[in-house]
Amino acid sequence: MKIIEVLSQSRRDFTATIECESCKKTKKLTSGYDDGYYHSVVIPGMKCEHCGESRNSLKEKGFFGDRIPEGSSPSVPSWVVI
Numbered sequence: 001m002k003i004i005e006v007l008s009q010s011r012r013d014f015t016a017t018i019e020c021e022s023c024k025k026t027k028k029l030t031s032g033y034d035d036g037y038y039h040s041v042v043i044p045g046m047k048c049e050h051c052g053e054s055r056n057s058l059k060e061k062g063f064f065g066d067r068i069p070e071g072s073s074p075s076v077p078s079w080v081v082i
């Protein structure tokens with residue numbers, strides 16, 4: 001899943017609309033926490049409730065061909081303060 005729109009944010013807690021990279025279904029995320037771990041570990045591990053895929057499972061299937069270089073974190077949106 002990936003964040004497509006942040007709906008509200010209070011300190012580090014946020015709600016957002018997230019989208020499945022596989023089936024493009026969206027859902028509301030109500031338990032977001034704005035830190036590097038959440039964006040780099042928790043969100044990629046979230047399974048879509050429609051198709052059961054997560055960003056991690058898609059990567060294992062070769063869905064994302066480009067490997068993310070060490071030291072960079074392109075999945076973290078620019079508004080994130082780590």
Ligand SMILES: [Zn+2]
Pocket residue numbers: 020021022023024025048049050051052053
């Ligand atoms: Zn899906």
